[in-house]
Structure formats: structure tokens, C-alpha cells
Amino acid sequence: MEKIQMTTPLVEMDGDEMTRVLWAMIKEKLILPFVELRTEYYDLGLLHRNETRDQVTIDAANATKRLGVAVKCATITPNKQRMEEYPQLTEMWKSPNGTIRAILDGTAFRAPILLPCIHPVVKNWKAPITIARHAYGDMYKAVDFLTQEPGTATLTFQADSGAQQSLTVQHVDGGAVWQGMHNTTNSIRAFARSCFQYAIDTRQDLWFSTKDTISKVYDGTFKSIFEEEYETRYRAEFEKLGLQYFYTLIDDAVARVIRSRGGFIWALKNYDGDVMSDMVATAFGSLAMMTSVLVSPDGTMEFEASHGTVTRHYYRYLKGEKTSTNPIATIFAWSGAFKRRGELDQLPALVRFGEAMEQASLETLESGVMTGDLVSLVDEGFEATAVSSEEFLDAIAARLVEKLA
Incomplete structure (x- = not known):
């Protein structure tokens, strides 16, 4: 089968934990056999963000502005617990999604993927x-702090012209927590x-x-x-x-x-x-069945899964256990990026490939072959079998071959 050619690269943002594992599987089984893949690759895994002091996230966002289409894997936003899990971290880095959204000035549109059996x-x-x-x-760009004694907080805006506006937030008699957002x-x-x-x-x-x-x-x-x-x-x-x-x-x-x-x-x-x-x-139905696309006013789009990095499954995977992690939202992130890239570059074959990825995925689910998170959600009387992530992707790949033959 002749591979589909791309003329302009996608921005590819790799991620963390189990979704990073699925990312590699999806490329291996559903993309590379069929597409001569062209991407600008950025590793947004937590440790690499730490190594670059998060510059890699900024670089990925600017590349997205330049190339117009990106696909992103789920990533970790560290909290106190994550700082303990990853002692190499030098800072509690901000959400990469928040950084990218701020640079692209986009709106995130999220929609569920529906199945007749759920x-x-x-x-x-x-x-x-x-x-x-x-x-x-809002609070994603907010500043906050904790105080322990009586006092008064004020909010002040100092204009570049020299003008000033100020108001009293609150006087407190003891400890308090404060936040300023914009x-x-x-x-x-x-x-x-x-x-x-x-x-x-x-x-x-x-x-x-x-x-x-x-x-x-x-x-x-x-x-x-x-x-x-x-x-x-x-x-x-x-x-x-x-x-x-x-x-x-x-x-x-x-x-x-x-x-x-x-x-x-x-x-x-x-x-x-x-x-x-x-x-x-x-x-x-499931967070793993939710598409997400960040749309900028100039038409730039970044496609991603709306769920997290599936930490619990990742630790099982590290022990050598098979997991039944749902890759659908990540597959639809890739397919959405291919369709958008194909539209912009006038490559109907690439658009059809993105559509075929989605159809093969949905038909596999509708046949009753699915990951464990969905088996418990199907309607009474519908026969469903829980398979591992790899088996599920193999089943999709087989249908994809038929559609593209």
C-alpha cells in the first residue's frame, strides 16, 4: 500500500506516563504503516520540561502558530504529590496546556464521542x-499567597501613563488566603x-x-x-x-x-x-471519549485528548502488567489534526485517512471489542469484550487496512 504523503509538518507534542505509551503505539500501529508522517517533534514530558525550564512548551506553542496545526499528548501538571514522585523536579512547573492556550489565545472546544450502545x-x-x-x-494565571496576621489587602492597578486605581479587598483579623486574577x-x-x-x-x-x-x-x-x-x-x-x-x-x-x-x-x-x-x-460515558480542539482566532488548531495521563495504569504497565487503557480520545486527536492539515494543504487523501481512523475506531467499538472502562457502561443486552490496549489498537488497525485497501 502506497503511503499517503504530507507536504507540511504537524507539530507533535509528546506527553507523560500511560498516554505517552499509547502515543507510541498509535503511531506504530495506526499511522506509520499508512502515512509518510512529517512532524516537528517536541517532548513535553515532565522531566524534559524540567530540563529546559519549560522552554520546550513555549517553543512548541510558537511552532504551532507557525505551522497552523498541532497534536498533543496528555501531560502532567505537577502538584505537591508529583514533586515527591519526581524528586528531580526543580520547580512546580505550570500547566503546559495553560501556557499553550495563553500563547495561542485560543478557545478549547470539547465534545463527547457517542456510541449507540452507551x-x-x-x-x-x-x-x-x-x-x-x-x-x-482567570485562576490559571492568578497569583495567590497566605497571610497569618491581621491586616488589609488592597488591589492596585498602576497604568503606564502614571494613573492609578486602587480598592480595598478586605480587612482581616487573622490568617487569610488571597488570590488576584485577571x-x-x-x-x-x-x-x-x-x-x-x-x-x-x-x-x-x-x-x-x-x-x-x-x-x-x-x-x-x-x-x-x-x-x-x-x-x-x-x-x-x-x-x-x-x-x-x-x-x-x-x-x-x-x-x-x-x-x-x-x-x-x-x-x-x-x-x-x-x-x-x-x-x-x-x-x-467517559472522559476517554471526549475530543478537544484548541481554536485560535486566526484558525490555528491544536488537537488533544481531554483526559489526563492515566497514572494508575502506567504504574501497572511498569510492573509488566497488561492494561486496558482507552486510546480513543488520543486517536481522535491525531485524526482531527490529519483532517485539518489535509484541508489546509488541499490533500484529500490525508483528510480521508483521518476520517478512516475515526470510522475504524468506532466500528471496532460497535462490534463489542473495547477497553475495560467502556464494558461496564454499555446498555444491557449488548455483548462487549474487554481487551488490552494493544489488542484494541490491533483490532482498529485491521479495520483500517480494509478501509484503505
Whole structure:
């Protein structure tokens, strides 16, 4: 079989633990036999980030801006426990995803992959709910500290012009914890435009929710920018396509989402999107069945799995045990990157290959061959067999050969 040729490289960001193992398996079994793979490779494994003082993450993000398409493996964001597990670390490095999102100024769109044999926990959900997560600022770029004595905290903005604004945060009588976070109006506007454009491209209604009744200035700014962008740039196209833009408070939105049938985009601030995307993924079936694509205003895209590095399975793997780790979200990250690269470079064969990867994966699952996390979720009466990760990828590869023959 003649290999599919690529003209422009993808940015390839390798990761950590079990997902790094799956990354290599996917390349070996599903990609390299069929594609003359061209990538700019960046090792975002935790120890290499430590060796480069996280410069490799910045380099990978800038390469993505230059080449337009990236695919990323899951990575570790170290906490206190991870610092103990990895004593070589010289610093508690920040989230690589947060760094990349800040540089690309993108919006993360996450959507569940549906299977006929797995019905959502929320029985009235009939279509996917796509989470649009603002991928800049808020507590992911916040500063915080702990104090132990009485005193007063103030928040001060010192303008370059020399002007100054200041307000009192709180006076406390004893120990307290403090946090200061920010966003920029340019990033909020880019977030809004990405959401409206993605809704138009995918022909879905757009919901947006914050808590502007409590956070009147911070969340209120998000609300007003979304309204301004809709009225001045997108209302006509939305009405032409029969689409709806809907704003409500986030607590009301949660109730509406649970009662809905799905089939819309739910735009959320950074932290809200982080939490709700996991809730939606789990309610539809599994975090391992959630696609994620970071979309910049200029069309740059970074594809990744939305789950973590599957640490528990990795330690079993290190002991020589076989694991049944679900690789679907990582496969769909690669397939999404191939389809986008093929679209940009006008390579229909590469687009078809990405589509074939997805079809072969879904058909394998629908045949009842799947990883252990899904077997317990299938509908009563559906016959499913749990296999190891390697056996599962072999089954997908066999179907992929048939589709590409």
C-alpha cells in the first residue's frame, strides 16, 4: 500500500506516563504503516520540561502558530504529590496546556464521542453538548499567597501613563488566603468571536453563562462583550441559519443543560469550562471519549485528548502488567489534526485517512471489542469484550487496512 504523503509538518507534542505509551503505539500501529508522517517533534514530558525550564512548551506553542496545526499528548501538571514522585523536579512547573492556550489565545472546544450502545446518564440527552472553554486567564494565571496576621489587602492597578486605581479587598483579623486574577478584553473578545464562528461553522446554537449578578464587573465584562459581538457581527448570520444565541446565569444554565436534549455549544469561562467539560464527558460515558480542539482566532488548531495521563495504569504497565487503557480520545486527536492539515494543504487523501481512523475506531467499538472502562457502561443486552490496549489498537488497525485497501 502506497503511503499517503504530507507536504507540511504537524507539530507533535509528546506527553507523560500511560498516554505517552499509547502515543507510541498509535503511531506504530495506526499511522506509520499508512502515512509518510512529517512532524516537528517536541517532548513535553515532565522531566524534559524540567530540563529546559519549560522552554520546550513555549517553543512548541510558537511552532504551532507557525505551522497552523498541532497534536498533543496528555501531560502532567505537577502538584505537591508529583514533586515527591519526581524528586528531580526543580520547580512546580505550570500547566503546559495553560501556557499553550495563553500563547495561542485560543478557545478549547470539547465534545463527547457517542456510541449507540452507551446511552448518556442524563436520559433526555440525544445529541452531543460541546463545551467551549475560554483558554486564557482567570485562576490559571492568578497569583495567590497566605497571610497569618491581621491586616488589609488592597488591589492596585498602576497604568503606564502614571494613573492609578486602587480598592480595598478586605480587612482581616487573622490568617487569610488571597488570590488576584485577571483577563483581558482582547482575549475575551477573541473568545466570543471563536464561539460565534464555531457555532456558525457547525450549525449549532450557542449558550453562554457566567455569574454577572455577583461578579458585576469581571463577569459582567464577559457578558457585555459577547452581547456586543453578537449584535454587531453575528446576529444576521445566526438568524439566516436559524441559530440562537442565549445568555443566562451559570446556575440557571446548569439546570437547563440537564433538562435539554443536547445538540448545542455551551460557552464558559476558563475554570467553569474545565469543570463542566468533565461533567458532560462523564455523563455521556467517559472522559476517554471526549475530543478537544484548541481554536485560535486566526484558525490555528491544536488537537488533544481531554483526559489526563492515566497514572494508575502506567504504574501497572511498569510492573509488566497488561492494561486496558482507552486510546480513543488520543486517536481522535491525531485524526482531527490529519483532517485539518489535509484541508489546509488541499490533500484529500490525508483528510480521508483521518476520517478512516475515526470510522475504524468506532466500528471496532460497535462490534463489542473495547477497553475495560467502556464494558461496564454499555446498555444491557449488548455483548462487549474487554481487551488490552494493544489488542484494541490491533483490532482498529485491521479495520483500517480494509478501509484503505
